[in-house]
Amino acid sequence: MPVIRDELMQVRASDDIVRVRQMVRALAVELGFGLVDQTKIVTAASELARNTLDYGLGGTTLMEVLEENSRIGLRITFEDNGPGIADIDLAMTDGYTSGRGLGLGLSGAKRLSNEFTIESRVGEGTRIAITRWKGR
Amino acid sequence: MTPTGTSKIPDILTKYRADILTDWTRQQLENTAMRRGVLRESDVTEQSGEFLNAFAEAVGAGNLTDLRGEKWDAVREVLAAVSRSRAKKGFTPSETAMFVFSLKQSLLTRLRAEIGDDTDAVASEGWTVNTILDRLGLFTTEIYQKGREEVILRQQQELMELSTPVVSLWENVLALPLIGTLDSARTQVVMESLLQAIVKSGAAIAIIDITGVPTVDTLVAQHLLKTVAAARLMGADCIISGIRPQIAQTIVHLGVDLGDVITKATLADAFALALQRSGMMVASVKGRS
Ligand SMILES: Nc1ncnc2c1ncn2[C@@H]1O[C@H](COP(=O)(O)OP(=O)(O)O)[C@@H](O)[C@H]1O
Numbered sequence: 168m169p170v171i172r173d174e175l176m177q178v179r180a181s182d183d184i185v186r187v188r189q190m191v192r193a194l195a196v197e198l199g200f201g202l203v204d205q206t207k208i209v210t211a212a213s214e215l216a217r218n219t220l221d222y223g224l225g226g227t228t229l230m231e232v233l234e235e236n237s238r239i240g241l242r243i244t245f246e247d248n249g250p251g252i253a254d255i256d257l258a259m260t261d262g263y264t265s266g267r268g269l270g271l272g273l274s275g276a277k278r279l280s281n282e283f284t285i286e287s288r289v290g291e292g293t294r295i296a297i298t299r300w301k302g303r
Numbered sequence: 304m305t306p307t308g309t310s311k312i313p314d315i316l317t318k319y320r321a322d323i324l325t326d327w328t329r330q331q332l333e334n335t336a337m338r339r340g341v342l343r344e345s346d347v348t349e350q351s352g353e354f355l356n357a358f359a360e361a362v363g364a365g366n367l368t369d370l371r372g373e374k375w376d377a378v379r380e381v382l383a384a385v386s387r388s389r390a391k392k393g394f395t396p397s398e399t400a401m402f403v404f405s406l407k408q409s410l411l412t413r414l415r416a417e418i419g420d421d422t423d424a425v426a427s428e429g430w431t432v433n434t435i436l437d438r439l440g441l442f443t444t445e446i447y448q449k450g451r452e453e454v455i456l457r458q459q460q461e462l463m464e465l466s467t468p469v470v471s472l473w474e475n476v477l478a479l480p481l482i483g484t485l486d487s488a489r490t491q492v493v494m495e496s497l498l499q500a501i502v503k504s505g506a507a508i509a510i511i512d513i514t515g516v517p518t519v520d521t522l523v524a525q526h527l528l529k530t531v532a533a534a535r536l537m538g539a540d541c542i543i544s545g546i547r548p549q550i551a552q553t554i555v556h557l558g559v560d561l562g563d564v565i566t567k568a569t570l571a572d573a574f575a576l577a578l579q580r581s582g583m584m585v586a587s588v589k590g591r592s
């Protein structure tokens with residue numbers, strides 16, 4: 168899938184989450200996403216960036232603008248070298264949290280995106296990618 | 304680098320202390336001519352004197368490489384104080400670093416005068432002086448940077464408090480218009496100031512307006528729910544207003560259950576409801592429209 172532009176950001180402190188949100192919003196606006204789509208992708212990114220920081224002990228966020236069959240998409244990949252997730256199904260369950268959250272970040276981010284992939288290995292880290300296509 | 308024991312630098316620093324101090328101070332005042340009035344000559348002399356004392360002692364103690372070590376504690380302390388005070392006065396990082404760099408000339412001049420016939424020694428001792436002072440100069444910019452960060456942090460905190468005003472809309476009705484991101488530290492402040500205001504005023508209804516909050520994710524939702532629950536314990540019901548359609552949709556997709564929290568699209572809607580609940584109504588006065 169052709170990537171026509173990308174931006175890589177570090178996620179090391181809670182300020183970085185704010186910056187990720189701002190960057191995602193700016194890209195979504197630039198690509199002409201509607202208000203609802205913008206809000207969805209920004210919110211999903213906020214959830215995953217916070218998990219990267221809180222559970223993955225910091226990592227990176229890669230934002231990519233995709234162009235496929237003349238449709239435009241925004242893919243965001245969150246990567247960390249943290250402890251990984253032992254039971255992905257459990258982590259994806261609504262309401263499950265190993266911390267003190269609402270346990271709705273992973274499952275919510277999936278519902279807010281058109282595409283969602285998650286890979287994780289215990290002791291190695293986690294990579295989660297979400298894509299939102301314009302006007303779908 | 305010159306073997307410690309044979310370095311002439313400690314001797315020179317002791318022997319020519321007064322001369323070096325005079326030269327160095329004069330040079331600093333010339334360099335910072337534009338800052339006159341900000342930098343007092345007596346302060347410069349005092350700071351430079353303190354630095355020379357600490358510097359001579361550290362060099363005398365023999366360790367010319369480990370500038371982060373204990374022997375150099377006093378030197379770093381003096382430099383940190385100088386950097387901080389200059390950062391506060393609005394000096395740039397390079398102007399701040401000049402404090403140390405400007406010592407080079409007078410120190411190297413004395414060095415040449417003292418051992419000028421031995422060119423090898425001049426070269427190696429000169430190199431030592433340059434290396435040490437370069438590193439100490441960089442250290443001042445590091446401290447300067449930290450000082451700036453502290454200033455920014457303080458301003459952020461001030462802003463944080465400024466941006467969470469609790470206003471009384473009517474007898475018994477409070478409003479908390481939130482603006483900006485609602486992350487950790489700030490939410491705590493917000494929550495506390497609202498609860499305090501409820502206790503103080505005995506308000507029965509509190510409107511939390513999130514029109515100015517760009518993103519409502521699960522963390523923000525959780526903070527809002529906690530605030531509502533705490534307010535309830537203090538005897539006040541909360542209305543959350545400013546939930547735009549796109550935010551409402553997103554909250555639903557996230558799966559957040561706002562329970563029995565009353566939500567309204569606008570602050571005006573929330574206010575109308577609050578008045579109604581308090582047994583008031585807004586009516587137009589006939590013949591006056
Ligand atoms: N990047 C990650 N690395 C390790 N564990 C994670 C990561 N992201 C999520 N998890 C696990 O998945 C759980 C559910 O995440 P989430 O749905 O966002 O809920 P919450 O953040 O409220 O705990 C977390 O509590 C954590 O145990």
Ligand SMILES: [Mg+2]
Nearest residue numbers: 214218268272
């Ligand atoms: Mg989460």
